[in-house]
Amino acid sequence: MLLVEAAGALELTCQRCLEALRLPVDVCTELELATSQEAIDAADDDVDRVLATRSMPIAELVEDEVILALPMVPMHARCNAAAHRGRAARPSPFAGLAGMFSDRAKR
Numbered sequence: 001m002l003l004v005e006a007a008g009a010l011e012l013t014c015q016r017c018l019e020a021l022r023l024p025v026d027v028c029t030e031l032e033l034a035t036s037q038e039a040i041d042a043a044d045d046d047v048d049r050v051l052a053t054r055s056m057p058i059a060e061l062v063e064d065e066v067i068l069a070l071p072m073v074p075m076h077a078r079c080n081a082a083a084h085r086g087r088a089a090r091p092s093p094f095a096g097l098a099g100m101f102s103d104r105a106k107r
């Protein structure tokens, strides 16, 4: 087994407000070392396996595990964008559609 551990924080961009987002990361994953790609392909369980070689790209394995731990869309848990949106109260571009449909019905 290979135990991959990584802890720290990543500087990302919140995808809602586009401000900086500091995301703590704490990864701990066990990877089973496989002797061949066939053994990995044939395995019928949910154990994570990597192909064991004499020189393994450990940094890449750690990077992969950190990337897997990231949220699909990084956002602040309490994002300011939602508050700004509420205050602006811009009308929806589709707000007029309801009126157009009701006008057409009257004709």
Ligand SMILES: [Zn+2]
Pocket (backbone or CB within 6 Å): 014, 015, 016, 017, 018, 019, 075, 076, 078, 079, 080, 081
């Ligand atoms: Zn945000």
